């Protein structure tokens with residue numbers, strides 16, 4: 001204990017020193033140096049790196065080192081959340097990052113396959129104080145004993161599983177199990193699907209895989225960022241601490257609702273509307289609806305445009321049809337093909353004008369020369385009326401504007417579907433299911449950013465102009481100030497030209513890759529991790545696949561817990577359009593959360609419909625049977641009583657009840673956190689099954705389970721790590737009776 005404490009003290013002294021250096025580094029990197037794109041880019045990267053290092057050092061402070069391996073060859077390594085090196089010329093490692101290959105035996109070695117280890121030690125610390133050691137002897141011939149031997153070797157795991165919950169997920173880096181380690185470090189570069197029942201550690205594994213990939217492919221992922229998609233904001237808050245505790249900060253966590261920059265999807269859809277918006281045929285419907293906006297005048301009823309020469313320009317069906325065909329033939333998105341349409345129309349109308357003004361009444365060649373024709377073309381191109389007529393036929397569209405119109409009057413879908421998704425007049429808020437549609441439409445429309453690019457160039461020119469002014473001033477002042485001196489002093493204009501000076505004054509972009517990615521719809525992420533992947537609709541998958549052109553993804557989920565109607569039940573169905581059958585599929589089989597007694601009940605519910613349903617095996621049992629209680633007339637009162645009984649002294653209790661009962665329960669139960677996004681760190685929270693997805697609590701009270709669908713009930717029953725109670729007034733589902 002004393003040896004380990006000395007080591008931890010030395011380690012922290014080193015970390016404190018590193019923290020000082022990193023803080024100073026950030027400061028220094030922030031002061032502008034050098035000129036030109038490259039220098040600025042390097043500076044930004046440096047700032048991001050140093051800030052990341054600082055954040056990492058701060059985040060892992062609590063339990064920096066958690067293990068040690070002693071090899072048979074006499075070498076020992078301490079294992080921790082991040083790697084730390086000595087300040088010597090060799091940069092000797094003091095603490096090995098858990099992700100380094102050297103650390104791997106810490107997770108994989110067994111008495112049967114010791115991987116060259118003599119002993120594995122788990123070190124528990126509180127702050128900077130060592131409080132416990134657990135040793136496992138792996139070389140059975142070794143007679144040395146430390147007195148800290150753990151006879152079963154799983155005391156640390158069981159302590160972690162039994163510990164009181166805090167309302168925030170913790171990392172599992174101390175106790176990653178061998179089957180999980182294989183997934184976390186999987187070398188597979190494409191799509192990796194991780195399937196497993198409740199509590200098998202899917203979320204934990206996904207987050208540790210993110211940390212591993214950031215370590216293994218640091219350079220690429222620091223530039224391209226990692227995106228983690230979770231089912232709802234409460235879940236993202238629940239997992240938000242895990243990666244920082246592993247020393248990783250540059251990751252973007254988002255729900256589907258946040259994946260379209262500039263839009264906050266605060267509205268809600270009925271399950272049916274969400275299902276229709278999410279289904280695959282929506283893509284085709286939107287594509288056709290965009291084409292519908294490329295219209296033609298009725299044959300025989302052309303658009304007549306008065307022109308300044310006193311005559312009319314006739315935009316008829318033939319002209320528009322040919323222009324439309326030519327524009328469509330470019331296969332460009334709507335807004336980018338539009339200029340092609342416009343040019344064709346202007347050409348045709350100019351030809352009319354040339355014909356009218358320059359025609360030789362005696363049948364000779366046209367009087368007008370190329371310059372006249374060009375001038376007439378410009379006149380047509382500048383005519384407001386021509387533009388109005390063209391806009392009518394091929395309007396410039398924005399994704400938000402188009403989708404607003406579309407949802408007011410959905411076309412190209414069956415009547416019943418149109419009824420389901422039609423927005424009530426006056427509704428403005430976007431819903432999460434609208435986000436993939438906005439993205440789809442943005443793709444179909446394309447962004448004609450020529451105006452923005454022109455503006456950016458104009459702004460640059462302005463900066464150059466300003467810099468030139470400054471340099472001229474300095475030239476002017478030179479003759480004045482240094483008039484009589486034979487000075488060697490270099491003036492500004494001697495060492496820098498206006499272009500460079502302008503660049504120097506450009507705003508430096510100090511955002512991390514994750515921040516930049518969050519603001520850019522067309523960002524290609526280095527890796528995407530999707531949790532509760534079974535819930536995403538085909539339209540949402542289209543959006544995500546656009547964000548991952550390299551198809552480097554980890555998808556975790558459990559089809560048995562699908563609650564969204566739009567969710568895709570089978571991995572093959574989700575993935576075959578994008579990667580065919582080229583994806584890896586692994587399954588986790590052990591349930592680390594739910595005790596065997598509770599799991600037995602939950603599995604019974606699933607077997608009602610599917611007698612062959614297979615569930616993961618619980619790693620522990622508590623001896624406490626779940627109980628059910630009939631409430632009599634006063635359901636809310638019975639819930640309040642049960643809450644009083646179950647509320648843990650330490651840890652958390654969740655009441656999982658159908659949404660319509662929430663108001664009544666919240667009113668009867670003092671101190672319960674309720675609402676759309678309740679604070680999960682409070683001792684007692686009220687949730688519906690969908691809010692409870694992915695979360696866990698020490699104790700759970702399920703209310704009126706007869707009202708839940710099968711998969712929602714399965715989710716609700718599998719949230720507890722210790723005790724489960726059920727209160728009901730209505731009849732119980734058969735499996736719970």
Ligand SMILES: Nc1ncnc2c1ncn2[C@@H]1O[C@H](COP(=O)(O)OP(=O)(O)OP(=O)(O)O)[C@@H](O)[C@H]1O
Nearest residue numbers: 172175176177198199200201202203204592593694
């Ligand atoms: N190796 C491990 N060591 C310690 N705790 C673990 C380990 N693996 C999983 N756990 C714990 O088990 C619990 C369940 O893990 P997690 O939430 O990742 O499961 P899940 O498969 O995502 O569950 P669900 O599908 O129900 O959301 C968490 O508290 C997690 O910390």
